[in-house]
Amino acid sequence: MSIDPAEYAGLREIADRLPGIGQAMGIPIHLPVDPRTGTGIVPDEPGYTSRTEFAFGNTVTVGPWPLDTGVLRAYT
Template sequence: MSVDPAVYARLRDIADQLPQIPGIGKVEIADGEIIMMMSPVKRHELAVLRIARQLNAQLPTTHPGHIAYHGADLEDAGLGRLRNPDLMVFPEATLEGEQRAVLPHEVLLAVEIVSKSNPENDYQDKVRDYAAMGIPFYLLVDPRTGTGIVHSEPGYGSREKFVFGDRIAVGPWSLDTSGLLTYA
């Protein structure tokens, strides 16, 4: 599962030097390859926003100093992985650091909103990667079907399925999924 550190370092350098291309939203590294992700659609981004709002309202009570934030890279150089989850929960102070990416040990929750173009990545590859990184919770939201899965530790052996409209528990947080929309 891991990649030679020199190979990963070279891939990371290449990824950092790629020009911004219209329609390409994220660059990730997995399985010894650079993966260019399509820019998300509006309903994808709306799901991220609505989940982040709910988490950020609860975090001052459950985990003071933590935030639900989108846009940061998640890197595990030892595994040879660079991911960009749609949303992560981690200490706000992490953003003050000089490192290029958030480290897995800082992350309590990773959230992915399944894209129309590459659902296997979220259902298989990222389940494997986030579990290997030791991230306690992985919330998978699928607007294609109006369903989702809450993966929890250890190794994501626990999988709780839900449908849009359910109130779900994700670790210590409670999320109302009635505001999530399916893709048109």
Template sequence: MTIAPDNAQDSASSRYRAMRSFVQSTDDSLPGKFEVTKEGIVHDMMAPVGPHELTAVHLRRRLEKTMPEEIVAHTGEPDVENEPEGIMRRPDLMVIALQDMEVPGSFDPRTLFAAVEIVSRSNPDNDWVAKMRDYPLMGIPVYAVFDPRTGTGAVLTDIHPTPDGPRYATRKDFVYGEDVTIGEWTIATDGLPRYAE
């Protein structure tokens, strides 16, 4: 019996590696943030604005006050990558153990306790649609979304199989001012900044 190589798989893998190489080559040379999704490269042209960055600071501090010292709410590099799925993302905050950060290259998404995103004013569907699809595919168990446009958000958990691939089964919506539980940690959302109208 002869088994022919899966050319579609090889082609998808080559396509992903080419996109990843492009994204890595643009670091610090082009404005905005590049990520690789199932559909291709996502480019958020806008640099994060004050309320976006300030929200990240507040969330990081609030989370880290509730977590043991060996777990952090990390902002910044490196990316989180699931090469077999062809996805490379950079969450605004990654809840991860310090020991799982001691790796060369990208973080393994299965080591994250949670990914937290602050919705971009310029491309909200990236956070509300594409990442809601990509993060369960990557195996990230908790995805929390904070939306400074509306003062609302959601925490998504319980990955389960569907005909379209893994998806989050549970969604808990919240409004700013309510306490929110992300994984094992509960934080206040009062006083988080909003985008100006």
């Protein structure tokens, strides 16, 4: 499944804010997801200069851990 970046502007905006917010709160790793669309973003470390977009059902790496996002459920 491909993800159209135009559809996820809101999620991108949140992800853009999270590095500063998360670091200020002492949260080293975060995984913004949108259950309405069944998608998410993994900010790449260090510095969160890039990100990997995914659809629920993909396996992604979050920090040192692989995560099977097939266990995440979208709103129906």
